[in-house]
Amino acid sequence: MQRTLGTCYYPEHWPEDIWQGDAARMVAAGLTWVRIGEFSWSRIEPTRGDLQWDWLDRAIDTLVAAGLKVVLGTPTATPPRWMVDRHPDMFALDADGKSRGFGSRRHYCFSHQGYRAEARRIVTLMAERYGPGERIAAWQTDNEYGCHETTISYSDAARVAFVRWLEERYDGDICALNSAWGNVFWSMEYDRFNQIGLPNLTVTEPNPAHMQAFRRFSSDQVVSFNRDQVEILRAHSDAPIAHNYMGRVTDFDHYKVGEDLEIASWDSYPLGFLEDRVGASAADQRRYARQGDPDFQAFHHDLYRAVGRGRWWVMEQQPGPVNWAPYNPAPLPGMVRFWTWEAFAHGAEAVCYFRWRQAPFAQEQLHAGLLRPDSAETPAISEARQVAEELANAGEVAPSQAPVALIFDYDAEWAWQVQPHGQGLSYFDLVLDHYRALRRAGLSVDIIPPTRSDFTGYELILAPGLMHLPDDLRKALAEAAGLRLYGPRTAARDEDFKIPTAPLPPALQGLDVVIAAVESLRPDMPLPLANGDGAVVGYLETLEGEADVLIETSTGHAVAVAAGNQVYCAGWLDPAGLDRLVTTLCARAGVTIRKMPEGVRMRQTATEEFWFNHLAEPVETEVGTLPPAGVLRRARQEV
Amino acid sequence: MQRTLGTCYYPEHWPEDIWQGDAARMVAAGLTWVRIGEFSWSRIEPTRGDLQWDWLDRAIDTLVAAGLKVVLGTPTATPPRWMVDRHPDMFALDADGKSRGFGSRRHYCFSHQGYRAEARRIVTLMAERYGPGERIAAWQTDNEYGCHETTISYSDAARVAFVRWLEERYDGDICALNSAWGNVFWSMEYDRFNQIGLPNLTVTEPNPAHMQAFRRFSSDQVVSFNRDQVEILRAHSDAPIAHNYMGRVTDFDHYKVGEDLEIASWDSYPLGFLEDRVGASAADQRRYARQGDPDFQAFHHDLYRAVGRGRWWVMEQQPGPVNWAPYNPAPLPGMVRFWTWEAFAHGAEAVCYFRWRQAPFAQEQLHAGLLRPDSAETPAISEARQVAEELANAGEVAPSQAPVALIFDYDAEWAWQVQPHGQGLSYFDLVLDHYRALRRAGLSVDIIPPTRSDFTGYELILAPGLMHLPDDLRKALAEAAGLRLYGPRTAARDEDFKIPTAPLPPALQGLDVVIAAVESLRPDMPLPLANGDGAVVGYLETLEGEADVLIETSTGHAVAVAAGNQVYCAGWLDPAGLDRLVTTLCARAGVTIRKMPEGVRMRQTATEEFWFNHLAEPVETEVGTLPPAGVLRRARQEV
Amino acid sequence: MQRTLGTCYYPEHWPEDIWQGDAARMVAAGLTWVRIGEFSWSRIEPTRGDLQWDWLDRAIDTLVAAGLKVVLGTPTATPPRWMVDRHPDMFALDADGKSRGFGSRRHYCFSHQGYRAEARRIVTLMAERYGPGERIAAWQTDNEYGCHETTISYSDAARVAFVRWLEERYDGDICALNSAWGNVFWSMEYDRFNQIGLPNLTVTEPNPAHMQAFRRFSSDQVVSFNRDQVEILRAHSDAPIAHNYMGRVTDFDHYKVGEDLEIASWDSYPLGFLEDRVGASAADQRRYARQGDPDFQAFHHDLYRAVGRGRWWVMEQQPGPVNWAPYNPAPLPGMVRFWTWEAFAHGAEAVCYFRWRQAPFAQEQLHAGLLRPDSAETPAISEARQVAEELANAGEVAPSQAPVALIFDYDAEWAWQVQPHGQGLSYFDLVLDHYRALRRAGLSVDIIPPTRSDFTGYELILAPGLMHLPDDLRKALAEAAGLRLYGPRTAARDEDFKIPTAPLPPALQGLDVVIAAVESLRPDMPLPLANGDGAVVGYLETLEGEADVLIETSTGHAVAVAAGNQVYCAGWLDPAGLDRLVTTLCARAGVTIRKMPEGVRMRQTATEEFWFNHLAEPVETEVGTLPPAGVLRRARQEV
Ligand SMILES: [Zn+2]
Ligand SMILES: [Zn+2]
Ligand SMILES: [Zn+2]
Known part of the structure; x- marks a missing residue:
């Protein structure tokens, strides 16, 4: 595989007479790819049925003629204003029941059948026109599913679809649902499926089984929305299909969407993310303000390598200050090159910079590009050019497997959100904390979906926080040769969000441990570990069983226990504690650690x-x- | 009175074949009481009119046969789903006007006449079936009135009822209301009662008289809802009737509800409360994380002794970690016994642990019980068993009166909420601060309702913060023999929330003091007291008059003044200041102090x-x- | 001009038999003015069409007879309850779409045509009755436009009016609007004007051009609402017309409203403002808790001198603790006199104390007056009396021009709110920070509207943060003789909120500087200046061009650059940095600085x-x- 660069371009934003010059400058900068079209519906179809392909034909021809490969986006993330006249109820509703209207983007509910039909219609028209032949080198479906918290909708369309989804899941047996959810608890039993509402606006918290079902349903709606498009595109085109996922958007199952795609890609904004979603301390936000978090991007790179089953891109790479974070500093000189090489280090096929030229209008007018609004160069384009030159001498590369596997499971992420037990306890953070510790130990990591059935080749497999452990995964892990780390909360809930009782969790074969009790703790109450650094913070289980204690608190409470090549960790460890755990695991697994200096x-x-x-x-x-x-x-x- | 223990049990949650074993284990653990039924409406009446008493008959029979005494709860806190089809508008509306729907509990508006009729219907059916005979040893009405902020509803049903309530209060004379509320102020005068809306969604703050009236009305709705049930139960049963109040739920007048009951009870969750409602400092939240606040439970014990006019229980006692607080630590070993004895020290008749067995499903699946979900014992049951053994040798006890009276008035609580004047100033906190100081001085305290007419036997009577001083209480206090402490804000408002002007407050006979001015202060601006420790924080009045100054600030501003056995305190004192005040009062009253070590x-x-x-x-x-x-x-x- | 005092009086709040005594006491205290009537609509017209002028006639006669001059307020800020029956949709809607109802004040939407007609009707009736003759010495329109965030309404009436406003602005050409706003960006193009909604409830942020247009429209609605009243009053009366603006209410253009008035006035509550809107540090909130911010009132005095084109009053002066701030301390003895003289120092014609007597009822019952509710004197009246005596010997004064001009532009305030780029970056704060630095340097300042065309006489002209620089102002500044300070963000947007691109901003003639890039920074990441004190905080531009560098960061990033008598500042400076900037500017402009001690x-x-x-x-x-x-x-x- 040859590693390549690209950019995101909006011909509809610029006078046609500069397209050719732009294309030539892209090529001169060493770029291979140009992504276009994903927000252009109002130009393709200014009023319903009035298709205007000419400008897009000319734009594509111009770019292709200059030697660029075109990624064409379906425009479904930004339905035009006339759509709202046809489908006034197409919007998602927020948890307060307020409709989220027209005037920005992603203004649709994934369950609205009218809009679903419109989306299929425009994708069909686009696929029919651009699918045949060689003009399009790749496709992108929609744009950043789930961004701006758009996965979950409390609309009536969503309610109707949720009821149908439940009916299917429980084979039309309302008693089965009542029993699975324990609805007897507060007389919440239903007589008919269509009595079931969405789990918002209840007096106190809804049944967690109800919430988790709604989270799974909401994710499935994204999967099926995307599948609609993939099926149409594939019927007309041989080009690979991608979607550009957004950092730390975990409201739908990226693996499941990815199963329908050839390529996973994600949009990497290291400085924006450090300000608005990493969750780093204020000190780290200052320390890395112009460089970004040292692990957050890498984690996503490894995640999308898994989502894309090996094939993945950065579809949008931050090139300078963005407009949307609480604070928007400029990157340190060299960081654009740095981020690009970091993506390649994790196996990216391509890195595309967002965007070619800064727009002087509308929502992102303060989002830097490779060019300024006056078409002068920004520092980013020089760094891109440098990477292009370095790549020219870097040769082809092949996929490789890391020694360490780390399971990341969207279902577990929702389960922890539904029932954190302690304020702020997040599965994403738990997995990221483990990932950070592995990286501090100099280890390369593969992120693994919970559907993996074969762990051959992994010396160490980490599976923290899997609140529900599907049977297949349980079996695959049991059969793995490498050392496995489980816990906390492993298999703490069955598929319907009940606590298994016969026996209590985690019920791991070959590891005699029972979660006898759980507690969550104030974050300012760390429980120090015995014999060295580290502490349990925020969450701790009380274990019973005969497994050997590897790590315990200073008061003798077992934290990590082991038998053979299985380890169970009963608490959330702070960074020093995780370093100890990783050191302990690696020693047991025979994995060599190379301690990294800070940063x-x-x-x-x-x-x-x-x-x-x-x-x-x-x-x-x-x-x-x-x-x-x-x-x-x-x-x-x-x- | 013999002190007893009990537990809360949900036969409908468990297979019938384990009921008998559960009952036998309860008896073996030394428990006397078992509370059942309060969330079981959907099992008693799965569809409207289809009464299913059999299972409940068998459950009661099983428990009684094992030797337990049954407390039967009316199931009105959890109307089944079919109720919502009959009464789609039965829900409370929040202050934003959003309806709070089905899917958890307490999903009804106290003013909804349709639901009120349904509640009377089911209680009647239950009373007719179980009232006669000896099967039921006590009743519980509904469950935790007001919990989850359910007292106040901005529904149309509430508006209609509020208008009627006002019409009655002002004898149908809208001019009287306009005048009493000072509606001329911003041209807010009404022509007719039915123009009056609820005091939410106004542009800036509503008239405080309007708000206070709505608070009183909302409380009265709870009282009348409860009275409906009591009247029905009493017509069919001789067993005593209780309600289980919830900690720091002050939106309705617990005394008034209590007047209709034989027994007051409350639900005591020391660790959950410390995290979510005590208002302790972060340092105290850490220090007492596994033990609970040293005064909060005691305060409620003393409060419900007053609400129950001597007869009171803990209906739900925390037995381990709960599920619902921001953080949910496990109690220190011994605390379940400790809390139980603390309740008995304050005069409880019975302490019941919530719940018998942890539920593996639905909202409270992380709420510990006496048994784990797999029916193994938790540490709590051993401690309960220990108390049962200790009680066996402890003999009978009789009620007793404390030397100190502390008045707690729900009307004052609402008045301070309506008009705090300074951010965060809370009457509940003011009274609790005084209570803490009394306890630090080793004093036992009786909490007293504002309807008390006789203070015989009290050497010291504290009445802080009574914004409205009803004539009868004013008279009773004037006639008391003990030393009385008034202020701040004593009698600052008449019954319609006006400032009395002829003369200005507090207008206390025999104590020459006038509140000439009031100010509220940033909490980071303490005003040190002269000659020793302590400071005024947050609130201070400027006094005029000839009373002797007992305590003043370092700048000579009078803080506490006295004449004879009446003292007026013009400010909110910090803990050291309150210790000084209590010392001063006790010296003056001849009460002996025993200084307690911290904790x-x-x-x-x-x-x-x-x-x-x-x-x-x-x-x-x-x-x-x-x-x-x-x-x-x-x-x-x-x- | 003779400087005078006054007070705000509500005869409708008091028994008629005390009016005469009140008037006599006002005169005895040295007061000249009495403002009345602005909240009295329900007494003037208790039901629609039933006009009750008699009481108001008698009140005015009583006050005039005592020797007072009457300011009569139109009562449109508090429409009576019957108005709501006629116009149930007259309310403003908040950004969530919730209607803001009856029960306090300012409960109307400026765009509601039905209420606009009612307002004109009552003002006409009032003008016809009181306009002719000498009884009324001045008028006040409405009360505190915009207070309680009432300028902006998301009602349907507002939407309809906004569409019409846009149609006019873009000459009915929807393509012109689409192009000006860059609506192609996310396919946000409109086909017809009436498709345009209000910029709330969008999925992510709306187009800033859309938001800024809505802000300008909303301001224009206040201007036209006020103009309606002014035209009616002027047709019947020769008395001057004022409005009482509220501190830091910047949602409408006070200059534009002021152009229709003879007198600007504002309501000055130094202690309330320090708590709820100044934005001072906690340390300064403590230090000045009883005195108020040292610059906030002065800034408004200078602002309203500009709004009133020289003629301005304090219509409401805080006389003691208020009721509405988070904390409401009492002023330090002497502050009422101090604030009064401060207003006169800045050129006030009159200072009126709000209010004569503290009301014992309704929303402001804890707002101090010159008298207590029992009619006893408060300390404030003594201080007023002292000022009256001092004024008697102080003689007449004439207007004067300051050496320094500081431009304050409401359009820029909205632009920064629409697009702060960094969290918390506020134009108001930026201008106030500059004002503070000028005052620390002992300089007197004139605040100048952006419509000023002649800067003759100013040695130094500061124009920070003017995101849009209108052509006329650009020209006027270019022609000014004094030293001009521009930046940051000068001319960063054109009139439609686009970034100008040919050339990039600021494009100042004679000053070779280009904003090549912008970044916003965490507030805890100050960038120290080279060679001395001070730092850039929160915002920094990267400059290109040949202008001389006056100030740079310690890493050599240019912060202030100059050519001739034009200076551009590229960042937000902290106080020490602003002191350096002012010192540098004054040295360059030949203005003498007199360094003031703290406070x-x-x-x-x-x-x-x-x-x-x-x-x-x-x-x-x-x-x-x-x-x-x-x-x-x-x-x-x-x-
Ligand atoms: Zn993007
Ligand atoms: Zn409970
Ligand atoms: Zn005012």
Whole structure:
């Protein structure tokens, strides 16, 4: 695989007479890909049925003629204003029951059948026109599903679809649902499926089984919305199909959407994310303000490698300050190149910069591009050009497997949100905390979906926080050769969100441990571990059973227990505690650790080894001094 | 009176074949009482009119046969789903006008006449079936009135009822209402009663007279809802009737509801409350995380002794971690016994643990019980068993009067909420702060309703913050023999929320003091007291008059003034200031103080004396070293 | 001009038999003016068409007979309850779409045509009755436009009016609007004007051009509402017309409203404002809790001198604790006099105290007056009396021009709100920060509207943050003789909220500087300036061009650049940085600085010089020791 670069371009935003010059400059900068079209519905179809393809034909021809490969987006994320006249109730409703209207983007409910039909119609028209032939090198469906909290809708369309979804799940047997959810608890039993409402606006919290079912349903609606488009595109085109996922948008199952695609891609805005979603401390937000979090992007790179089953891109790469975060600093010089190489280190096929030229109008007028609004260059384009030159000499690369597997499961993410037990306890954060500790130990990681059935080749497999453990995964893990880490909350709920009682969780074969009790703790009440650094924070289970205690608190409460190559961790560990746990696991699994200096991360592929300094100061490492924003690429070294 | 234990049981949650075993284990653990039924409407009446009493008959028979006494709850807190089809508008509306729907509990508006009729219907059916005979030892009406902020509803049903309530209060004379409320102020005068709306969604704050009237009306709706049930039950049964109030739910007048009951009871969750409603500092939330606040439960014990006119229970006692607080730690070993004895120290007849067995489904699946979901024992049941054994040797006890009276008035609580003047100033907190100071001084306290007409036997009577002082109470206090403490804000408003002007407040006979001005202060601006510790924080009045100054600020502003056995305090004192005030009052009243070490509290009854160590460390006291969670019970000692 | 005092009086709140005594006491206290009537609609017209003028006639006669001058307010801020029966949809809707109902004040939408007609009707009736003759000395329209966030309404009436407003602005050409707003961006293009909604409830942020247009429209609705009244009053009366603006209410253009009035006035509540809108640090909120912010009132005094084109009053002056702030402390003794003289130092014609007597009922019953509710005097009336005596010997004064001009532009305020780029970045705060620095340098300042065409006489002109620079102002500034300070964000947007691109902003003639990039920064990441104190905080532009660098960061990033007598500042400076900037500017402009001690401010008029000590402690100054709340007035001194 040859690694390539690209950009996101909006011909409809610019006078036609500059398209050719833009295309030539893209090629000159070393770019291969140009993504277009995903917000252009009002130009393709200004009024319903009035299709205006000419401008898009000319735009595509111009770009292709210049030597660029076109990624064409379906425009369904931004239905035009006339759509609202046809479907006044097409909007999602928020949890307060308020309709979210026209005037920005993503203004549709995934369950609205009228809009679903319109989406299929425009995708069909687009596929019929551009599918045949070679003009389009790849497709993108919609744009950033779920962004702006648009997965979950409390509309009547959603309610009707949810009822149907439940009817199917419970085979039309309302007693089965009542029993599975324990609706007897507060006389919440239903007589008929169509009595079931959405789990918002209740007096106190709804039944968690009800909430989790609604989360799963909401995710399935995204999957089926996307599948509609994929089926149409595939009927007309051989080009691969991608979607551009958004960072830390976890309201739908990205793996399930990804199963219908050839390529996963994501939109990487390291500085914006550090300000609005990473959850880093204020000190880290200052320290990494111009560089981004040292693990957040890498985590997503590894995640989308899994979502894309090996094929993945960065579809939108931050090139300078963005407009949408609470604070929008400029990147440190070199970071655009740094982020690009970091994506390649994790196996990206392509990195596309968003956007070609900063728009002087509308919502993102303060979002930097490779060009300024006056078409002058920004620092980002020089760094892109540098990467293009470096890539020219970098050769082809092949996929590789990491020594460590880390399972990430969207169903568990929802389950923890439905029932955190302690304020702020988040499954995403738990998995990210484990990922950080692995990276601090110099380990390369594969993120693994819960549907994986074969763990061959992994020396160490981490499965923290899987509140529901599907039978197949339980079996696959039981059969794995590597060391497995479970807990906390492993298998704490059955598929209907009940606590299994015969026996109590986690009920792992070969590991004699029972969760006898659970408690959540104020974050300012860490429980120190015995014999060294680290503490349990926020959450702790009380274990029973004969497994050996590996780690305990200073008061003798078992935290990590083991038998053979299975380990169960009963609490949420702070970073020092996780470092101890990872050290303990690696020693047991025979995995070599290479302790990274603060801010430094290393990633190995089959043939290459990359070192990254995320700090704004130089750092001494075993491979020499890394400057600020420093990237070192060399042949893979075995220790 | 023999002190007893019990538990809360939900036969409808469990297979019938384990009921008998459960009952036998309850008896073996030393339990006397079992409360059932309060959430079971959907099983009693699965569809309207289809009464299914058989299972409940068998459940009651099984429990009674095992030797338990049954408390039967009316199921009106959880109307089944079919009720909503009959009465789609039965829900409360929140202050934003949003309807609070089905799917949890307490989903009804107290003013909805349709639901009121349904509630009377089911209670009648239940009373007719179970009232006669001996099967039921006590009744509980509904469950936790007002919990989840359900007292106040902005529904149309509430508006209609409020208009009628006002019409009655003002004898149908709209001019009287306009004048009483000062509606001329912003041209808010009404022509007819039915023009009056609810005091939400106004542009800026509504008339405080309007708000206070609505608060009183809302409370009265709870009283009349409960009275409906009591009248029906009493017509069919001789068993005593209780309600289980919830901690720090002050939106309705518990005394008034209590007047219709034989027994007051409350639901005591010390760890959950410390996290979500006590209002303690973060340091105290850490210090007492596993023990609970040292005064909050005691305050409620004393309050419900007043509400029950001597007869009171803990109907639900926390037995382990709960599910609903921001953080849900496990109690320190011994705390379940400790809390039980604390209730008995304050005169409880019975303490029932909530719940018998942890439910593996629905909303409270993380709420501990005496048994785990797999029916194994939790630590709580051992501690309950220990108390049962201790009780067996503890003999009978009789009611007793404390030397100190502290008035707590729901009307004042609403008045301070309607018009705090300074952000965060809360009457409940003011009274609790005084209560804490009394307890730090080793004093046992009776909480007294504002309807009390006789203060005989009290050496010291505290009446802080009574914004409206009803004539009868004014008279009763004037005639009391003990020392009375008034202020701040005593009699600051008449019955219609006006400032009396002839003369200005407080207008206390025999105490020459006038509130010339009031101010509220930032909490970070304490005003130090002269000659020693303590400060005024948050609120201060400027006094005029000839009363003697007992305490003043360092700048000579009078804070506490006195004449004879009346004292007026013009400000909100910090803990050190309140300790000074209590010391001063006790010296003046001839009451002996016994200074408690931090975390230690003492309570005397007529015959017994109890010492409690709320700390997680041992504490030295005048009665020896108290271990963590330590309880010392001995014969009452006079100093 | 003779400086005078007054008060706000509500005869309808008091028994008629005390009116005469009240009037006599006002005169005795040295008051000249009495404002009445602005909330009395329900007494003037208890039911529609039933006009009750008699009481108002008698009230006016009583006051005039006592020697007072009457300011009569139109009562449109408080339409009576019967109005709502006629116009049930007359309310403003908040951004969530909730209607803001009856029960307080300002319960109308400026765009509701039905209410607009009613307002014209009552004003016509009032003007016809009281306009002719001499009884009324001045008028006030409505009360505190925009207070309680009432400028902006998301009602259907507002939507209809907004569509019409846009149609006019874009000459009925929807393509022109689409193009001006860049609606192609996310397929937001409209086919017809009446498809345009209000910019609330969108999925993510609306187009900033859409938002800014709505802000301008909303302001224009206030202007036209007020103009309706002014035209009617002027047709019947020769008395001057005022409106009483509210502090830091910036949702409409006060200058534009002011152009229709003879007198600007504002309502000055120094202690309330410090708590709820100044935005001072907690330390300053403590330090000035009883005195008020040292610059906030002065800023408004100077602002309303501009709004009134020289003629301005304080219509409501805080006389003691108010009721509405989060905390409501009492002023330091002397502050009522201090605030009064401060207003006169800035050129006020009159200062009226709000209110004569504290009301014992309704919403403001805890708002102090000159009299207590029992008619006893408060400290404020003594201080007013003292000012009256001092004024008697103070002679006439004439208007004067300050050496420094500071432009304040409402359009820029909205633009920064629409697009702050960094959280918390506020144009008002930016201008106030500059104003504070000028005052710390002992400079008297004129605030200038953006419509000013002649800057003759100003040695220094500050124009920070003018996001849109209208052509006329650009020209006027270019032609000014004094030194001009621009930036940050000068001319960053065109009149339709686009970034100009040929060339990029600021495009100032004679100053070679281009804003090449912008970034916003976390407030805890100050960028220190080189060679001395001060830092950039929160916002920084990257400049290109040949202008000389005056100030740069410690890393060499240009912050202030200059050519000739034009300076551009690229960042938001902290106080020390602004002191450096002002020092640099004054040195360059030849303006003499007199450094003020902390808390001390000086103001010069043509003939007088005033020194004010805002601290609660005495301060040493070059004019001697100023006591707490100290005011020194002397003949103007030239240095
Ligand atoms: Zn994007
Ligand atoms: Zn409960
Ligand atoms: Zn006012």
